[in-house]
Amino acid sequence: MRGQVHKLGDDINTDYIISGKNKRDTFDPREMVKHLFEDIDPTLAMRIKCGDILVAGNNFGCGSSREAAPQVIKAAGVRAVLAKSFARIFFRNGINIGLPLLICDTGGIEEGDVLEIDLENGIIQNITRNRQITFRKLPAVMADIFQEGGLVNYLRKNQGFVV
Amino acid sequence: MGKTIVEKIFSAHANKDVRANDIVVAEIDRMMAHDGNGPLAIDIFYQLGGERLAVPEKTFFVLDHYIPCPNEDVARIHAIIRNFVKKMSCVLFDAQGICHQIMMEKAGIQPGHLVVGSDSHTTTYGALNAFSTGVGSTDFAAAMLTGQLWFLVPETIEVQITGKLRPGVMGKDLVLHLAAVLKADGATYQVLEFKGEAVKALSMDERITMANMAVEMGAKAGIFEFDEKTAAWYAHNGLTVEKDGVTADSDAVYAGKIEIDASALEPMIAKPHAVDNVSPIGKMPDTPINQASLGSCTNGRISDLATAAAILKGKKINKDVRMYVTPASRAIYQEAMQKGYLNTLTEAGAVIIPPSCGWCIGVCNGIPGDDDKVISTANRNFKGRMGNRYAEIYLASPATVAASAIYGRITDPRNLL
Numbered sequence: 006m007r008g009q010v011h012k013l014g015d016d017i018n019t020d021y022i023i024s025g026k027n028k029r030d031t032f033d034p035r036e037m038v039k040h041l042f043e044d045i046d047p048t049l050a051m052r053i054k055c056g057d058i059l060v061a062g063n064n065f066g067c068g069s070s071r072e073a074a075p076q077v078i079k080a081a082g083v084r085a086v087l088a089k090s091f092a093r094i095f096f097r098n099g100i101n102i103g104l105p106l107l108i109c110d111t112g113g114i115e116e117g118d119v120l121e122i123d124l125e126n127g128i129i130q131n132i133t134r135n136r137q138i139t140f141r142k143l144p145a146v147m148a149d150i151f152q153e154g155g156l157v158n159y160l161r162k163n164q165g166f167v168v
Numbered sequence: 169m170g171k172t173i174v175e176k177i178f179s180a181h182a183n184k185d186v187r188a189n190d191i192v193v194a195e196i197d198r199m200m201a202h203d204g205n206g207p208l209a210i211d212i213f214y215q216l217g218g219e220r221l222a223v224p225e226k227t228f229f230v231l232d233h234y235i236p237c238p239n240e241d242v243a244r245i246h247a248i249i250r251n252f253v254k255k256m257s258c259v260l261f262d263a264q265g266i267c268h269q270i271m272m273e274k275a276g277i278q279p280g281h282l283v284v285g286s287d288s289h290t291t292t293y294g295a296l297n298a299f300s301t302g303v304g305s306t307d308f309a310a311a312m313l314t315g316q317l318w319f320l321v322p323e324t325i326e327v328q329i330t331g332k333l334r335p336g337v338m339g340k341d342l343v344l345h346l347a348a349v350l351k352a353d354g355a356t357y358q359v360l361e362f363k364g365e366a367v368k369a370l371s372m373d374e375r376i377t378m379a380n381m382a383v384e385m386g387a388k389a390g391i392f393e394f395d396e397k398t399a400a401w402y403a404h405n406g407l408t409v410e411k412d413g414v415t416a417d418s419d420a421v422y423a424g425k426i427e428i429d430a431s432a433l434e435p436m437i438a439k440p441h442a443v444d445n446v447s448p449i450g451k452m453p454d455t456p457i458n459q460a461s462l463g464s465c466t467n468g469r470i471s472d473l474a475t476a477a478a479i480l481k482g483k484k485i486n487k488d489v490r491m492y493v494t495p496a497s498r499a500i501y502q503e504a505m506q507k508g509y510l511n512t513l514t515e516a517g518a519v520i521i522p523p524s525c526g527w528c529i530g531v532c533n534g535i536p537g538d539d540d541k542v543i544s545t546a547n548r549n550f551k552g553r554m555g556n557r558y559a560e561i562y563l564a565s566p567a568t569v570a571a572s573a574i575y576g577r578i579t580d581p582r583n584l585l
Contacts, residue, residue, distance in 0.1 A: 016352045016353070016442065018548075018550050020548070020550045020552060020553055021550065021551070021552075024530065024552050024553075024555075025204075025233075025529035025530050025531050025553070025555070026530050026531055026555045028204075029233075029234060029238075029241075029242060029531045030239065030241035030242060030245075031241065031245075032207045032208045032211065032245070043552075043557075044550075044551050044552030044557040045551065063353055064352055064353035064356065064386065067352055067353065067386060068288065068548065068550065069287075069288050070205065070285075070286060070287055070288040070290075070302040070303060070304055071204065071205055071304075072205060072208060072304035072305040072306060073205075073208070090353065090356065092353070092356060092386055093356060093357050093386065093388055094288060094302050094303065094304060097303070097304060097307060098304035098305075098306065098307070101304060101306040101307060102306060144191060144320065145191070146191055146318050155306070156306045156307070156310055157212060157215050157216055157306065160216055160310055160313070160314075161216065161217065165193075165314055165316070166193045166310075166314070166316060166317070166318045168191050168192065168193055168318055
């Protein structure tokens with residue numbers, strides 16, 4: 006997959022991804038897309054195009070356990086989130102819905118860069134800067150869940166957890 | 169080689185000898201979802217082809233986030249939960265209090281239990297010596313269907329707290345100090361095990377506050393040993409202790425150790441817009457406030473209300489401050505009424521809000537205005553957290569919130585003792 010980067014900082018919490026008030030009246034993520042990142046950058050939701058990539062620093066997705074957070078990112082058309090580290094619950098939630106969450110050194114990636122991601126081989130090519138980085142492999146159980154496109158498909162197939 | 173508390177709990181629930189960094193499938197003792205993330209879990213449960221719950225009597229739904237219901241859309245969402253509970257014969261607590269307080273009062277959580285909840289502050293029950301952690305809606309749906317989840321057995325950081333908290337300094341100040349030390353991701357994927365003489369001296373309500381906020385450092389859980397105070401808490405709440413407490417072995421292996429001298433601490437303030445942006449109160453600039461919010465799953469318990477009432481007794485809150493008080497549950501509301509705390513607080517000028525998450529998460533019952541400065545006993549102060557990104561939130565103990573309400577500016581409660 007290939008996409009353009011929107012760069013975010015450290016400790017982007019799930020309230021910043023989708024605030025409590027904007028998820029109160031619905032649990033359909035499509036209705037929340039216009040409010041994505043509203044409290045930290047009110048125009049970012051409008052700038053995100055289908056196929057774009059989010060790139061963050063440490064601890065992306067900290068805070069609340071709301072699964073609406075990765076759901077809204079996915080519903081906005083974001084293809085992958087790259088971060089130096091992810092908060093625990095968000096990381097599970099994202100993989101559970103089949104959203105690629107890639108742990109890698111995001112330091113050299115800048116706003117607007119174009120990245121080509123090879124999920125199979127764990128390689129991210131920064132087309133703009135002609136640089137290549139690798140991302141960390143998922144633990145086996147998460148890799149299996151991701152492979153199936155998420156936990157719903159995984160459980161329908163396996164009728165339980167296989168570790 | 170010995171085991172930590174959570175290595176023992178996971179070994180018991182995976183039916184094999186496991187250590188930190190093992191991946192296991194574990195049986196779940198209790199599971200809880202609320203109106204914030206529960207409806208999505210129900211939707212996913214049906215996507216999974218779910219027809220029956222694995223353990224209905226151990227599956228709990230709590231309506232607490234949007235209470236009293238603010239509009240017809242939310243009323244429809246509440247109806248989804250009520251109908252599901254009826255169909256699945258599981259347990260519902262409808263407008264009776266904040267989920268974490270209700271779960272501790274009414275769900276039969278025992279020391280050594282493994283509990284999951286659709287809320288990050290599910291870490292709260294660590295104060296009862298249970299392993300409890302937050303999960304998303306898909307994981308929750310899977311737990312409802314199978315009674316199990318997969319886990320990475322977490323490493324543990326030992327938090328040794330020596331000395332003694334000085335008067336006017338509370339468990340909340342201790343955990344805010346810990347957030348300053350560890351920062352927002354200092355314990356990610358790990359567990360905080362709280363130990364030491366200062367921990368033994370803490371009230372149960374203060375331990376609950378600290379376990380609640382373990383997740384603000386990224387922790388998967390924050391766990392306390394079971395002692396005579398835990399036993400007394402069960403007795404006070406009319407609950408029976410059915411399991412032995414779980415203690416770590418003396419040769420358990422820890423991923424790290426943090427030492428804190430409680431005697432050296434003063435009241436702490438988490439400044440906007442991060443929980444780890446902490447300052448001792450003595451180093452705070454003059455900060456006028458417009459709103460004081462007392463309550464939440466972090467600090468809405470009886471001793472929190474008692475602390476605030478003692479400070480506000482016979483006094484009036486500042487004319488430029490509105491003060492909202494939210495007891496964490498109906499039982500606490502009643503006890504605070506019987507003990508006269510609610511009377512004292514309303515005489516001082518506070519308004520009592522029904523038990524709910526409303527103002528803490530910015531969905532109802534006390535949204536601040538533009539440029540308002542709020543001092544709050546809750547657990548998060550992110551921009552927009554209380555429903556208005558132009559407001560600023562300062563987190564503090566119940567004592568500091570009460571003292572600040574009187575003077576209309578952030579005030580050291582020790583000046584009023």
